Amino acid sequence: MSAALSAAHGPSGPSGAVTGGDLRLENLTKHFGSFAAVDDVSLTVPQGSFFALLGASGCGKTTTLRMVSGLEDPTRGRIFLGETEVTDLKPYRRPVNTVFQNYALFPHLDIFENVAFGLRRRGVKDVKGPVERMLDLVELGHLARRKPAQLSGGQQQRVAVARALINQPQVLLLDEPLGALDLKLRRQMQIELKRIQTEVGLTFVHVTHDQEEAMTMADTIAVMNAGRIEQLGSPAELYENPVSTFVANFLGQSNLIAGTVEGKDGDVVVVDAQGQRLTLPAKRSRIDSGRIIAGVRPEKVHLARSEAEIPAGHNVLTGGVVSDASFIGVSTQYLVKMPWGAEAGCGEVAVFEQNTGREIQRPGTPVLLHWDPTQTFGLDGAQDIDAGSGIDDEATA
Amino acid sequence: MSAQGMSAQPADVGVPPAPAPRPAANSEPRRKKRNRLPYLLLAPTLLWLIVFFIVPIFTSVSASVQEGSLDEGFTLTWRWANYADGWSQYATQFGRSFLFAFLCTVFCLLLGYPLAYFIAFKAGRWKSLLMALVIVPSFTSFLIRTIAWETILSDNGTVVRILRDVGALNVTSALGLTASDHVLASPGAVVFGMVYNFLPFTVLPLYTSLEKIDPRLHEAGADLYCSPWKTWRRVTLPLSMPGVVGGTLLTFIPAVGDYINAQLLGNPNTKVIGQIIEDEFLHDSTGYPIASAMSVILMAVTLIVVLSYVRKAGTEDLL
Numbered sequence: 001m002s003a004a005l006s007a008a009h010g011p012s013g014p015s016g017a018v019t020g021g022d023l024r025l026e027n028l029t030k031h032f033g034s035f036a037a038v039d040d041v042s043l044t045v046p047q048g049s050f051f052a053l054l055g056a057s058g059c060g061k062t063t064t065l066r067m068v069s070g071l072e073d074p075t076r077g078r079i080f081l082g083e084t085e086v087t088d089l090k091p092y093r094r095p096v097n098t099v100f101q102n103y104a105l106f107p108h109l110d111i112f113e114n115v116a117f118g119l120r121r122r123g124v125k126d127v128k129g130p131v132e133r134m135l136d137l138v139e140l141g142h143l144a145r146r147k148p149a150q151l152s153g154g155q156q157q158r159v160a161v162a163r164a165l166i167n168q169p170q171v172l173l174l175d176e177p178l179g180a181l182d183l184k185l186r187r188q189m190q191i192e193l194k195r196i197q198t199e200v201g202l203t204f205v206h207v208t209h210d211q212e213e214a215m216t217m218a219d220t221i222a223v224m225n226a227g228r229i230e231q232l233g234s235p236a237e238l239y240e241n242p243v244s245t246f247v248a249n250f251l252g253q254s255n256l257i258a259g260t261v262e263g264k265d266g267d268v269v270v271v272d273a274q275g276q277r278l279t280l281p282a283k284r285s286r287i288d289s290g291r292i293i294a295g296v297r298p299e300k301v302h303l304a305r306s307e308a309e310i311p312a313g314h315n316v317l318t319g320g321v322v323s324d325a326s327f328i329g330v331s332t333q334y335l336v337k338m339p340w341g342a343e344a345g346c347g348e349v350a351v352f353e354q355n356t357g358r359e360i361q362r363p364g365t366p367v368l369l370h371w372d373p374t375q376t377f378g379l380d381g382a383q384d385i386d387a388g389s390g391i392d393d394e395a396t397a
Numbered sequence: 398m399s400a401q402g403m404s405a406q407p408a409d410v411g412v413p414p415a416p417a418p419r420p421a422a423n424s425e426p427r428r429k430k431r432n433r434l435p436y437l438l439l440a441p442t443l444l445w446l447i448v449f450f451i452v453p454i455f456t457s458v459s460a461s462v463q464e465g466s467l468d469e470g471f472t473l474t475w476r477w478a479n480y481a482d483g484w485s486q487y488a489t490q491f492g493r494s495f496l497f498a499f500l501c502t503v504f505c506l507l508l509g510y511p512l513a514y515f516i517a518f519k520a521g522r523w524k525s526l527l528m529a530l531v532i533v534p535s536f537t538s539f540l541i542r543t544i545a546w547e548t549i550l551s552d553n554g555t556v557v558r559i560l561r562d563v564g565a566l567n568v569t570s571a572l573g574l575t576a577s578d579h580v581l582a583s584p585g586a587v588v589f590g591m592v593y594n595f596l597p598f599t600v601l602p603l604y605t606s607l608e609k610i611d612p613r614l615h616e617a618g619a620d621l622y623c624s625p626w627k628t629w630r631r632v633t634l635p636l637s638m639p640g641v642v643g644g645t646l647l648t649f650i651p652a653v654g655d656y657i658n659a660q661l662l663g664n665p666n667t668k669v670i671g672q673i674i675e676d677e678f679l680h681d682s683t684g685y686p687i688a689s690a691m692s693v694i695l696m697a698v699t700l701i702v703v704l705s706y707v708r709k710a711g712t713e714d715l716l
Contacts, residue, residue, distance in 0.1 A: 069620055091620055092618075100616070107636065108635045121622040122622050164621075167621070
């Protein structure tokens, strides 16, 4: 399909669109008055990758995107596409196209003309072939003569993608393109978008507040918080080795427990967490002395009724009582009340047990929590242990 | 589409949800009552239209083919020659009315579009205030405002002195808009007064349709290789066409019939058809038929001009 696209463009396509290059932001900063919406962001998006900017609303992700598209002028910093600096280029001179949050389809033009819009403005003579191929790619060929208002949300979204994609931009920017769709359609479109990206092989930069969406689609995710990039990496990297409590809480669920480092034993860090001894691999700990926050993901934790069930060498937390158990088919999700308060981290530890025929523990049952120490990560104890939690509620609502 | 929605609406008005277990005989009169209600609500308007619109049109058309004078009375003689007589006498003034109205509409559009655009997209929190300023002059009577311009544009007024000093009057006089050192009593002054008086009628519909345009469409245009000018040409203008058509119609139609501006700011050589009709009605005892004939022609021509304009503008599907 990528071949079809380039053929569609022929020699009249934007020069350099095929050679392209990485998208590079250098110290990008945007102030609105005294408020720093984007604060010294530097990153490189490799050519052909699916990159997600993930963060809660107001974290600066959309502003970053708008600076790349040229709709917002940076206060400081530079933007490069390959070796070309585009910082001061007008939006209509950049080889970049955007899929807008509410699609921004032209209501006075039919679907065909909406998709043909960019080609016509660049003076492409024969638009019929490319537009029809593009509409087929998004499976809307039969609706070419409809007006946008006559289409469903999902169809409009695909028109918006087609309208941007047909110009074969060096970078396609997607600004929460699935936000207006219902959950089922959103999942469907995620797969669709990923398929299109793989087929056309362009660089996609996707802005979203939905961590699941980012993880499903992106090769690389940059988690943004308060105008800065908190962490950048593959979905698995971010999930397994968050660098801060914000990332640990924002991306999936984490059990975080405050403690102090007791010492280092080879490549293992020993932690005193609320009077209980935990160990974690030194390479997964961001700190090796003083206050620390030990973390473990809920699906890594197991429940046991007695010490005898626990394999040797596991991290163990004692004194827990099951306070809630919800059976959701594929797994059982427990909340286990711990003998310490919320200020020490999670007063209730979340545990996801795979439904492999194990006995379900009823609320009120005293249990031991245990997990493989290598599944533990350590974060700097000086930060807010609840950072990033709760934000996701608003996002998924 | 909207017409459908509207006609469907009144049928439901005022129908109390009928309790289900009711004898069938009882539901018959209820149904009749429901069907009559929309017409009852429309009745006052229909009556108004019949008395003040339909009947006068018939009396006008009938008067236009009568003969006689105020003293002897008028009789219906089906004298269609009244039309030919009127036309041969007053074709110039008739043409002038349309020329003035056309100029007025063009200038109103040229001035009003940027103004409406600015208020709709750039004015931010000043939007309401600026719109109020556009409308506020209409709180004074049309006549008084025009008389005020008579004073402002008088020969020894500041405006004329400045225009004279900077030599602007030499240019406009050469173009035939003003006469030597005067602004008043010239075609230029008449068109100026009309533009001043009708500008709000252009701006309001324009503003309404511009204001409805999602500003993100401008961004989408910029994103898709449109310079600001091209975005306006390809996105904003087509979407604001209902406002352009509405505004120009609201300006052109009354401007064709306007004669206050020509009377107060013009001279005998700027007479428009409205003045002629007035003269024939009020100052000529045998003038009723000619005045009526001119009125009917004016109405018919205006209607034809407007219909062909709307069709040409191709805004049927946007309206």
